[in-house]
Amino acid sequence: MTEAEKQRRLDTQELVDESASGAPVTSELPPDNPVRAGGETRSQWHDVWRQFRSHKGAMVALVLFVGVLLFVSIGPLLWTLDPTYVDIRARNTGFVPAHPLGTDQLGRDMLARLMAGGRVSIAVGLTAMIIAVTLGSFIGVVAGYFRRLDAPLMRLTELFLALPLLPLLLLMVTLFREPLSQNFGPAMGIFILIVSAIGATSWMQSARIVRGDVLGLKEREFILAAKSIGTPPRRMILRHILPNVMSPIMVAATLGIATAIITESALSFLGLGFPPDFPTWGRLLFDAVDQMVLYPSRVILPGVFISLTVLCVNYIGDGLRDAMDPRIRGR
Numbered sequence: 001m002t003e004a005e006k007q008r009r010l011d012t013q014e015l016v017d018e019s020a021s022g023a024p025v026t027s028e029l030p031p032d033n034p035v036r037a038g039g040e041t042r043s044q045w046h047d048v049w050r051q052f053r054s055h056k057g058a059m060v061a062l063v064l065f066v067g068v069l070l071f072v073s074i075g076p077l078l079w080t081l082d083p084t085y086v087d088i089r090a091r092n093t094g095f096v097p098a099h100p101l102g103t104d105q106l107g108r109d110m111l112a113r114l115m116a117g118g119r120v121s122i123a124v125g126l127t128a129m130i131i132a133v134t135l136g137s138f139i140g141v142v143a144g145y146f147r148r149l150d151a152p153l154m155r156l157t158e159l160f161l162a163l164p165l166l167p168l169l170l171l172m173v174t175l176f177r178e179p180l181s182q183n184f185g186p187a188m189g190i191f192i193l194i195v196s197a198i199g200a201t202s203w204m205q206s207a208r209i210v211r212g213d214v215l216g217l218k219e220r221e222f223i224l225a226a227k228s229i230g231t232p233p234r235r236m237i238l239r240h241i242l243p244n245v246m247s248p249i250m251v252a253a254t255l256g257i258a259t260a261i262i263t264e265s266a267l268s269f270l271g272l273g274f275p276p277d278f279p280t281w282g283r284l285l286f287d288a289v290d291q292m293v294l295y296p297s298r299v300i301l302p303g304v305f306i307s308l309t310v311l312c313v314n315y316i317g318d319g320l321r322d323a324m325d326p327r328i329r330g331r
Helices: 003-020 044-053 056-073 110-145 147-162 165-184 186-200 204-217 221-228 233-269 281-291 297-324
Strands: none
Touching: 044 056, 044 297, 056 110, 056 297, 110 147, 110 186, 110 204, 110 233, 110 281, 110 297, 147 204, 165 186, 165 233, 186 233, 204 233, 221 233, 233 281, 233 297, 281 297
């Protein structure tokens, strides 16, 4: 018996054994599209969400943060009292059914003011975060990808890091408060000033993080392959660099919200934020300082909301950082 005949007999015997065991005998290749074939697929975002759910602190923080968002967005639809309505006869009221969280020294409802103040504070945090992350990501990508621009942009970043941010913010507010208020109105002018000042002084951390990731990506095989076929820099950045640095950008964005809320609260507490009839959590703290011994709840309530929101955002950022790190995903 030749070797070819022996091999044919062995192959025949293996097919018989598989048929006897109930295993399907097929010579077809695996399907190109597992979804069309009915197979189970796993996406990157599914893995990220599964890892994020395993972070108990991040999940609790996410639930609490969603609760705060519902409180400041849907709450005014249910509790329709005007937060700026002054009722001298009801001033300094305690916890009564008409005013569940009491009133301030002018008779304004504290529950309505907490809702309105939270809406403004969170809007300031989100808008300032978008400005800071967009500016920081742009500078980080350009500095990391173009070697000639790396040194000047990083020296500019280090210069901003060396500046005392709080005095710089106070100077910007003092210089531009009146012109912007005259052109856009008191509320909108201060809003533009606050978010622009915070965004312009909070982009440095995002720039350094993104630059470090871009420097590592430049040495990866798919980037070198794209360069070898003549991909222009603009297409390289939009198609290959930015999608691979979205993870640190999203983490920096969550942490930027907390920084912006704290900064706005500090400016409002110093009396340099929004006008008195435009409530924010920081402004509520500033208005309650004079009578904090007699009415401590007026200080505690906005302070609790600020601390809770910042803590939740920080925990969500920690959960996103762990979930988006492929080295620990799935542990």
